Amino acid sequence: MTEFMQYFANGLVNGGIYAIVAIGFITIYSVSKVINMAQGEFLMLGGMITVALIGMELPYGVAALVAILAVTLLGIFLQKYIIANVKKANAISLIILTIGFSTLLQGAASLTWGKDAFSLPPITNSAPLSIAGVNIAMQSVWILGTVLIILVFLWFLMSKTMLGKKITACSINPMAAKLMGISPVKMSMIAFGISGATGAIAGIVIAPLSVTSYDVGVLLGIKGFSAAILGGLGNPIGAAVAAFLIGILESFGAGYISSGMKDAFAFLILIAVLIMKPSGLFGERSVGKGGL
Amino acid sequence: MTMLLDIRGLSRDFGGVKAVSEVDFHMNTGEILALIGPNGAGKSTVLNMISGVIPPSSGEISFENQPMLQVAGHAYASLGITRTFQNLQTFDDMTVVENVMVGMHSKGKSSLFACGIKLPTARKEEKEMREQALKWLDLVGLPDISSRLAGSLPYGKLRLMEIARAMVSGPKLLLLDEPAAGLNHTETAEMSRLFKEIRKSGTAILLVEHDMDMIMQVADRIVVLDQGKKIAEGTPQEIQENKSVIAAYLGEEEEELVKG
Amino acid sequence: MKVINKWGKGFFLYLFLVLIFPFLPIDEYYRSVAIIIGFHSIVTIGLCLLMGQAGQISLGQAAFFGLGAYTSAVVTAKYGLSPMIGLLIAMIIPAVFAYVLGRAIAGLQGYYLAMATLAFGFIVQIGITEWESVTGGANGMINIPQIAFFGESELRMYYLVWALVTCVLVFSLSLLHSRVGRAFRAIHKSEVAATSMGINVRSFKLSAFIISGIFAGLAGGLYAHFMGILDPQPFGLHESIKFLTMVVIGGMTSIWGALIGAVVINAISEILTVLREYIPFLHGDVDTIVFGGILVLIVMFMPEGLVPKSAAFLQSMKMKKKAARGEEDDQSMERKATT
Numbered sequence: 056m057t058e059f060m061q062y063f064a065n066g067l068v069n070g071g072i073y074a075i076v077a078i079g080f081i082t083i084y085s086v087s088k089v090i091n092m093a094q095g096e097f098l099m100l101g102g103m104i105t106v107a108l109i110g111m112e113l114p115y116g117v118a119a120l121v122a123i124l125a126v127t128l129l130g131i132f133l134q135k136y137i138i139a140n141v142k143k144a145n146a147i148s149l150i151i152l153t154i155g156f157s158t159l160l161q162g163a164a165s166l167t168w169g170k171d172a173f174s175l176p177p178i179t180n181s182a183p184l185s186i187a188g189v190n191i192a193m194q195s196v197w198i199l200g201t202v203l204i205i206l207v208f209l210w211f212l213m214s215k216t217m218l219g220k221k222i223t224a225c226s227i228n229p230m231a232a233k234l235m236g237i238s239p240v241k242m243s244m245i246a247f248g249i250s251g252a253t254g255a256i257a258g259i260v261i262a263p264l265s266v267t268s269y270d271v272g273v274l275l276g277i278k279g280f281s282a283a284i285l286g287g288l289g290n291p292i293g294a295a296v297a298a299f300l301i302g303i304l305e306s307f308g309a310g311y312i313s314s315g316m317k318d319a320f321a322f323l324i325l326i327a328v329l330i331m332k333p334s335g336l337f338g339e340r341s342v343g344k345g346g347l
Numbered sequence: 348m349t350m351l352l353d354i355r356g357l358s359r360d361f362g363g364v365k366a367v368s369e370v371d372f373h374m375n376t377g378e379i380l381a382l383i384g385p386n387g388a389g390k391s392t393v394l395n396m397i398s399g400v401i402p403p404s405s406g407e408i409s410f411e412n413q414p415m416l417q418v419a420g421h422a423y424a425s426l427g428i429t430r431t432f433q434n435l436q437t438f439d440d441m442t443v444v445e446n447v448m449v450g451m452h453s454k455g456k457s458s459l460f461a462c463g464i465k466l467p468t469a470r471k472e473e474k475e476m477r478e479q480a481l482k483w484l485d486l487v488g489l490p491d492i493s494s495r496l497a498g499s500l501p502y503g504k505l506r507l508m509e510i511a512r513a514m515v516s517g518p519k520l521l522l523l524d525e526p527a528a529g530l531n532h533t534e535t536a537e538m539s540r541l542f543k544e545i546r547k548s549g550t551a552i553l554l555v556e557h558d559m560d561m562i563m564q565v566a567d568r569i570v571v572l573d574q575g576k577k578i579a580e581g582t583p584q585e586i587q588e589n590k591s592v593i594a595a596y597l598g599e600e601e602e603e604l605v606k607g
Numbered sequence: 608m609k610v611i612n613k614w615g616k617g618f619f620l621y622l623f624l625v626l627i628f629p630f631l632p633i634d635e636y637y638r639s640v641a642i643i644i645g646f647h648s649i650v651t652i653g654l655c656l657l658m659g660q661a662g663q664i665s666l667g668q669a670a671f672f673g674l675g676a677y678t679s680a681v682v683t684a685k686y687g688l689s690p691m692i693g694l695l696i697a698m699i700i701p702a703v704f705a706y707v708l709g710r711a712i713a714g715l716q717g718y719y720l721a722m723a724t725l726a727f728g729f730i731v732q733i734g735i736t737e738w739e740s741v742t743g744g745a746n747g748m749i750n751i752p753q754i755a756f757f758g759e760s761e762l763r764m765y766y767l768v769w770a771l772v773t774c775v776l777v778f779s780l781s782l783l784h785s786r787v788g789r790a791f792r793a794i795h796k797s798e799v800a801a802t803s804m805g806i807n808v809r810s811f812k813l814s815a816f817i818i819s820g821i822f823a824g825l826a827g828g829l830y831a832h833f834m835g836i837l838d839p840q841p842f843g844l845h846e847s848i849k850f851l852t853m854v855v856i857g858g859m860t861s862i863w864g865a866l867i868g869a870v871v872i873n874a875i876s877e878i879l880t881v882l883r884e885y886i887p888f889l890h891g892d893v894d895t896i897v898f899g900g901i902l903v904l905i906v907m908f909m910p911e912g913l914v915p916k917s918a919a920f921l922q923s924m925k926m927k928k929k930a931a932r933g934e935e936d937d938q939s940m941e942r943k944a945t946t
Contacts, residue, residue, distance in 0.1 A: 090718040140907055146717030147664050148906050151855055154666070155902025158848055162895030170892075269892075273844060277729070280722055319733040322726035329723045330711045400799055424805030436800035438793055440860065448786075449793050453805030455786040459814050462785035463778040473785060512804070 057188040062310040063303060068195040068264070070302020071202035072098075075257035076279020077286065077294040078209060079250035084288055085226040087243040089138060089149050093157035095276020096164075097254025100126050102267035103164055105259050106173040115176070123255040130251025134244045157272070164269035172266035175259070194264045201260045205253050206295055212249075213291075222246060226289075274318060278305075281325035350412075351376045351520060351551050352397070357406035359392055366392045367575045370406070376519070379542060379552045381562045383586075384572035385595055390555045391433060391524055393572070397553065398430045398522050399423045410520070424453035427519035431509040431526060433555075439498030443489065443508055446497050447480035450512035483511040487541060503534045510541065520551050527558045539565050563587070571595070617863075625769045629762055637877075638765055642833060644873045645768035646826040649775050651853045651865035653822030656779055659859030660788065661815035662795030664721045667728030668850045671701040671820045673842025675827025677735055677742055680751045680837050685741070690754040690832050697828030698821045704731075705820025709813040728847050735839040747838030754832045768829055772866075775822055779862045791815055845895070852898045855905050858912025867914055872898070 076094055083091050101122050108118035133156060138144075141152060177194045184191045213219035222242050224232040229239040258267070265271075282301050286293030301321055309317035352374040359367040367389040374380050382390050395401045397408060399420040408415045410428060418426065429450070438446050455476065457469040484493055487507040492500070497508065506526055513521055527535045535558060542552055542565045556562055562569065562583070569586045571579040573595040579586060586592055629638055654668050678700040679693035688696075712723045735742050742748065754767065782788045790811045793801040798808050831837055849872065857868025876894055883889045909916055 090721075092721075137903060137907065141910075143910065146721075147658070147662070148910060150664060150666075150718065150721045151851065151902055152906040154848060154851070155899045155906065157899070158895055159899030159903060162892045162897075162899055165892040166889075166896060277722070277725065281726075284719070284722070313737065315737045316733060319730050319737075322730045322733075325726045326711070326723055326730075329715055329719055398803055400803070419807075420802040421805050421807040424803065430803050432800065436797045438796045438800075440796075441789065441792060445784075445789055449789050449801075449806075450804050452786060452790060452793075457786050459782065459787045459818060462787045463782045465781050465785075469785060476786070516805070 060189045066303030066306030070299035074295040074298035077282035080283040086246040092153035095272030096160040098258030099272035101255030101258030102262035126255035127252040130247040134247035172268040175262035177263040378567040381566035388572040389575040429513040429518040430522035433524040444493035450515040451476040487511045647869040649826035653819035655865035657819040660791040666725035669846035670728040670731035671823035672827040674701045675824030676831040679828035680831040694828040701820040701824030705817045709816035858914040861914040864914035
């Protein structure tokens with residue numbers, strides 16, 4: 056039973072990270088109908104830049120802030136100078152484009168920092184919590200806390216603020232939004248910025264728990280996408296639930312079946328969902344055709 | 348004359364909105380039937396259901412006494428139903444003759460392997476397809492441009508090419524969705540002549556069209572839809588004198604006047 | 608043959624270059640590079656049929672490559688079958704996988720298809736790594752027999768590989784201008800129109816998956832016997848993206864483009880390797896940056912790719928010349944580069 060609870064707790068933490076990635080995908084997709092295959096790289100860069108800045112003797116908090124800001128700007132750059140300039144964009148060309156960008160970022164990271172894995176010190180240095188024999192690192196608490204804050208923040212932003220309403224308007228009908236004086240291009244940029252920022256934060260909070268290296272973004276990105284699909288591409292709450300589900304299933308799979316197969320479980324879930332219910336467990340209208 | 352197509356109680360909802368409701372009509376072999384009505388009357392929806400593109404919400408469609416609702420979309424061509432599209436669906440990066448040869452697909456049998464290694468049977472089939480395609484390009488009045496890219500052709504010629512593509516497999520029923528849209532007078536006249544030729548060859552035509560002059564000239568019978576329902580059916584002469592048809596069209600004009 | 612006639616000079620130039628390449632006065636190392644390019648070309652031609660013609664994306668092509676490699680390696684090194692039979696099985700097993708995968712996901716489009724194939728690629732790589740008793744796991748396999756093609760030598764391997772590349776090339780070019788190739792291209796443009804012309808969209812998508820899987824499997828089998836050793840590392844996402852880059856740079860719509868793309872990308876890799884000796888800063892994955900950059904730039908500025916672009920350029924040059932001579936030429940609009 057302790058073992059079971061331990062796996063459950065581990066899964067919950069990973070699931071939280073996948074939730075942030077999934078919501079990053081959805082934020083961008085809902086506004087611009089682009090699936091940003093470089094989403095995972097936002098996490099990688101968040102972690103790696105923070106590590107690098109701490110190595111340059113900057114205080115933890117400053118390093119993290121600079122990293123978040125840098126990745127946010129990168130997200131905006133990707134939208135404004137690259138994606139917005141593609142003529143005749145369709146799903147295939149956008150996939151190729153963002154995959155290219157993600158490969159580029161990975162290459163740049165490995166050139167700058169090498170292929171070694173780095174670790175960040177935990178945010179708070181206290182002993183792990185022990186609840187009924189289950190050990191939970193303080194960092195895991197930080198992760199779950201951050202995930203909850205981000206989710207609540209995004210929910211508040213999207214449903215309670217003018218900006219959120221503008222973004223929603225663009226995602227429902229870009230033409231009508233344009234006529235109302237809302238710029239879909241600007242909203243797309245904001246969406247990319249938000250995704251960049253939340254991705255970077257997620258990358259920073261997980262770095263102390265698992266290590267970070269130039270290629271951690273790939274798997275995180277795909278698992279986040281699996282969650283986004285499982286939950287339905289237009290449904291952030293569904294995606295968050297799905298993300299926790301994937302994290303927990305994966306943790307049980309790794310614990311009870313085979314740790315080497317850990318990543319395969321998430322992919323099998325993804326393929327199974329795509330085959331059986333491509334609209335996601337929590338329903339969504341899109342068929343994933345994409346295009347601008 | 349025998350019954351070719353029989354439609355009973357055909358209905359289609361789009362998210363609760365009845366686009367077509369309880370439409371019945373039939374077609375005989377080798378006749379030209381025009382389906383007309385004001386904008387939004389459901390003409391294209393009916394055509395899409397007959398060609399298997401969208402499934403009806405309820406109702407029956409039978410073709411040569413065979414129920415069509417269970418038939419897979421790609422089997423329509425080999426049964427003898429082909430169509431053109433309101434907004435052209437041409438393959439721009441293929442040549443004109445290749446476009447038409449796609450229309451012969453259902454007549455071919457060559458497998459992927461046979462085509463890849465060019466088995467004699469595949470070559471023979473390819474040659475026959477090409478000849479047939481060229482013949483139809485000639486018939487629709489597009490000789491000499493068979494090796495041009497479809498994407499480089501003007502609109503009117505693409506419309507003709509689409510008809511050649513639909514006719515090349517020798518269908519029993521040809522469905523045309525606004526074939527004269529965007530054409531000038533000469534082109535429309537040419538199109539009417541072509542329809543008569545096609546009828547002579549034994550193919551029946553279901554024509555969805557706005558150009559009344561053309562319809563009155565070529566149609567054997569006319570079915571009128573308004574707001575998804577059939578309001579009249581008859582010869583061009585009868586339809587011209589039908590009060591409810593006139594009212595439906597006048598209603599539209601009045602609305603347009605108000606809007607304008 | 609009609610395809611060859613149509614391509615006339617181009618095809619003979621290709622044959623000429625392939626035949627004389629081993630006798631050029633260059634380092635023998637480049638002969639093995641040419642062999643590798645041959646493997647890549649076979650994969651990219653298949654990927655081109657799938658992506659450029661049938662319009663379906665695959666981010667897991669390296670998985671089929673790996674399946675072919677391991678299949679042939681296992682049946683020859685472990686069960687003592689001859690490499691030629693190994694190659695045959697190396698085409699069948701990926702075809703079976705492609706069939707099952709294709710059956711399952713043929714209804715998916717765009718992003719969903721991309722992600723499903725990407726996930727498939729990961730699963731295969733993980734599967735190969737974890738099935739240690741057969742594949743040797745992460746340590747890989749050694750002592751994979753060479754292919755005896757009138758004897759074993761690198762020169763003979765070169766000719767065997769390029770003979771197969773030529774077969775695959777001619778097969779694909781023939782396919783393109785046939786009932787099946789037209790069906791692929793029709794599906795790419797409009798599934799509704801294709802269906803109305805009697806094309807069974809699902810089954811043709813499936814056959815595009817299978818044929819691309821077979822080609823990748825064949826290339827993988829050849830690769831295994833050429834290398835003599837295998838490990839799971841080169842069959843992951845990185846390699847799939849490399850294949851994608853080759854197809855995109857050459858021009859997705861062009862079979863020749865797939866071949867040229869394989870040459871260009873390998874040439875870039877070799878140039879970077881040479882440069883690395885002089886510029887120590889270029890450690891790590893410069894290739895990755897370059898490939899990523901190429902993908903981004905091509906999509907932004909030259910989405911049609913090298914071969915169609917240059918064909919269009921040559922065409923316009925010809926037209927200018929003709930115009931200068933005051934000739935009228937109806938053929939000038941004629942299609943040249945859809946192959």
